[in-house]
Amino acid sequence: MSPRAAKQKPNLAELLRAGRIDEFIALALDMEAVDLADVLSSLDDDERLTAVRALPPEVSSEALAEMPEEEHAEDTLAALEPEQAADIVDEMADDDAADLLQDLDPEEQERILSAVEDRTEVDRLLAYDEESAGGLMTTHVVTVLDAATAGEAIEAIRRQAEEMEGFYQVFVVDGAHHLVGLLPLKDLVTSPPERGVREFMEAPDITVTPDRDQEDVARLMARYNVPSVPVVDAGGMLLGRVTFDDVIDVVEAETTEDLLQFGGVSADEELGGSWAEAVRSRLPWLYVNLLTAFAAASVVLVFSDAIRELKWLAVFMPIIAGMGGNAGTQALAVSVRRIALGQVSAGEEIGIVGKEVVVGLVNGIASALVAGGIGWMAAGPQFGAVVALAMVANLGVAGFAGAFVPLFLERLRIDPAIASSVFVTTFTDMCGFFLLLGMATHFLL
């Protein structure tokens, strides 16, 4: 940990604001990149630009790559003179460079890249989808020819490893750069120099193609406990590697997205963004919800005579609907998560929906005993019975909708986290109102 860095953060920002640039640089050079990135995050746009201009490109490149809000790093890059930006991109790992350049507008991107010394690797990475293995990988890999001896392999690693930040696996390739194996470092360390690498290399547990979705890659790495996974093309040629640290970032980001979407917030709302951004991200969902709320309320309108006759209907109406919404959300949370974890195989859907309907009905009976009892005390046994029946039926419906809606959206290849909760609560609201008011009209009035 870096309590030291935490203490220095205000100092660094103050030094910069006071124009004591030399002292700022001296302290910054002494920090971990990720801690310096936090300092840069805490600055305003102009200050950040001053800091990045003052820092040597090999330092600012790492800090920009580590910044928690990617947008800030992108804006800074775009605001620099193209040559300065290019110097920073030159120093950056190719995957970090591609990540930052990806979201710039095309002219901006081209302006910087045309000043970069060697743009081939970044260009290649930019061609992949940002959320795929190709978008996540670095092309910097340590490779050894399959014809080499342990001694030659060590020599090759020495040459390649110097420029590399951290490497966890040595890949064995044939003359045409096809991946043929992995070289366990412990075996390499302990092999006599004349031993051929073919004798002690291992078959790669897993490989992925560059179009593989990043969530799949994360799940595979966790499943097979590998710190990095080789990316190969359809012909088996080694293109790059994805490492565990990218994958932890992916899992964290997907978690944020899933939770936000579940809460009816656009997945790309920045958590620390301005109120105006938040309004833009959330208002569309509220409008969708307003539409569905009016649809549900139209059921109430149809039965407004019943409500005028029996005031208890207006009191119990939101209870039945609300309990349905909650039970539906419960079923939805479990189903969305099962889908996200890849736990739902084809043919299991009916069983899953069935289980949720049973859970809904049982919970409905348990809730009906309480709510129906109170209804009885309020307005007599018949009213209590109507409340109880409506509760059981609506919670059964909620279980059905909570499981069916996300499974159905998944079948249509729509991310079930996105629109499910609106559909489910609309459904439970309408059914709740209809069941209570309809049965009351039929049986009581």
Place this chain on the structure above:
Amino acid sequence: MSPRAAKQKPNLAELLRAGRIDEFIALALDMEAVDLADVLSSLDDDERLTAVRALPPEVSSEALAEMPEEEHAEDTLAALEPEQAADIVDEMADDDAADLLQDLDPEEQERILSAVEDRTEVDRLLAYDEESAGGLMTTHVVTVLDAATAGEAIEAIRRQAEEMEGFYQVFVVDGAHHLVGLLPLKDLVTSPPERGVREFMEAPDITVTPDRDQEDVARLMARYNVPSVPVVDAGGMLLGRVTFDDVIDVVEAETTEDLLQFGGVSADEELGGSWAEAVRSRLPWLYVNLLTAFAAASVVLVFSDAIRELKWLAVFMPIIAGMGGNAGTQALAVSVRRIALGQVSAGEEIGIVGKEVVVGLVNGIASALVAGGIGWMAAGPQFGAVVALAMVANLGVAGFAGAFVPLFLERLRIDPAIASSVFVTTFTDMCGFFLLLGMATHFLL
């Protein structure tokens, strides 16, 4: 990937059911542990027991450690004869063994452990909290003395690495087992044998104490991009290491917990559990919700004369309350996630709540224009104005509650994901009913 394994799954289960145990074992020996674990998962309890009894302990131990639902592995272990279970525990990595034994009841645990060859390490791990660095770590580390040369270090690694599954870092310790550095493998590979390890070892980026929360450990590893982090006691003595694959599992598990809790489901509900388990996990929350729903409905009761006089109140009542609930859930999702990611520093709370109130009010005005307009068309300009005012005020309240409730619970050291959504929606329901019905009574009737 293992399409092969996927194809064999039914075969394996069928072989077992047909009593063709030898063929089952022959195929099982050829699989990755994690794929065999999936096969075991697909069996029923008796079949699983038969399979585990038939497999050699060095194979079944790995498969049990990898099983997706830990409970199944625990039940299997408990159902075996103590000697057989002990053979399996002997073969297991100490952290996996501790994970499985942790949840057995104490006598069961003791019965197995007393038959284990060397229980000291497992006993030590069992003493730590399951969700801490100590509960996550393995005590199997590769260490080298700081007085050693590169040649001696390689010799030491050769000796230690044989029994170890995978290792990513070599730790340098002094004579009293205090951690003094890390040995980058690439430097070790490329150093002359007589070079002292002190000359090329690196200072450890981060260390954690065993009581450190597992989510913190995950976040630190992602932040500093390290594949394994050393666990040291308060005196700096090396106790073990936590590796990236444990951490990916932690992040996945925490994601599931957060999403379930957000949906009002107990965090320990097994996603694929029975309907009875699901009822036990969810009914308590529904009862809490029923209580709060009655509290909100009591507001409706107070104003039931107004509803009888103006039927449109019953129609617009759920719209105002529902929109508040949705806006509150949006603010809640963003706030809960910011807290979970450690993005909220002391003193920032007022700014966060302030932003959410502004977002709520702005979204409230946008929603009020539509809802108020429809209210006007339905029941005249005064009614439209009341609807609009209630909408703006309730969405402002929703923004406040959505940010304030989780921040307040966090201050009280209650996990804000747990109870926040019940509080927030109760608050918005009550306020929604009160604002609409109260203003209508005051201004219209």
